[in-house]
Amino acid sequence: xNYPNSSNHFQREHAKLINNSFKHLLLRDLIEKSxxxxxxxxxxxxxxxxxxxxxxxxxxxxxxxxLKALELFELTWxxxxxxxxxxxxEPVNQAERERLLALVTQNGYIDNYAGxxxxxxxxxxxxxxxxxxxxxxxxxxxxxxxxxxxxxLI
Numbered sequence: 001x002n003y004p005n006s007s008n009h010f011q012r013e014h015a016k017l018i019n020n021s022f023k024h025l026l027l028r029d030l031i032e033k034s035x036x037x038x039x040x041x042x043x044x045x046x047x048x049x050x051x052x053x054x055x056x057x058x059x060x061x062x063x064x065x066x067l068k069a070l071e072l073f074e075l076t077w078x079x080x081x082x083x084x085x086x087x088x089x090e091p092v093n094q095a096e097r098e099r100l101l102a103l104v105t106q107n108g109y110i111d112n113y114a115g116x117x118x119x120x121x122x123x124x125x126x127x128x129x130x131x132x133x134x135x136x137x138x139x140x141x142x143x144x145x146x147x148x149x150x151x152x153l154i
Contacts, residue, residue: 001081003077011045014064017137018051021136031043031047049147050147051064051065051068053144053146059084059086062081073117074119079120090116093116100132105134114130127150131147
């Protein structure tokens, strides 16, 4: 997947999948949907909160991060897409992360997750009140996404 920009409509189809799955499960829009699909994708990419997703592989890799997520994890777009999502948590926190993702798979979403994540330079940050949800397109599981508006460097 290429870096979201105006020439690829800010990865419009993936942004729609993120928003539509969120709305289906949480009964509200991630971003107010009174705009075109391309504008929705642009707003998701430039949102003041973190939005990211990973694919549906057994050991999933990230396949999307908005600018805020890239900033927090201190990665470029290309670096982020090469990262197995399990590596966003320190080894000591990976079992808890796996438990969380299993709950999301089973229940569709959780909306009160808190946990420690680590940037590429080793900065640790606590995310709070994160929403994590399944990405589903026409009944087909496509991975999971997360958003969080609260974080604190630790």
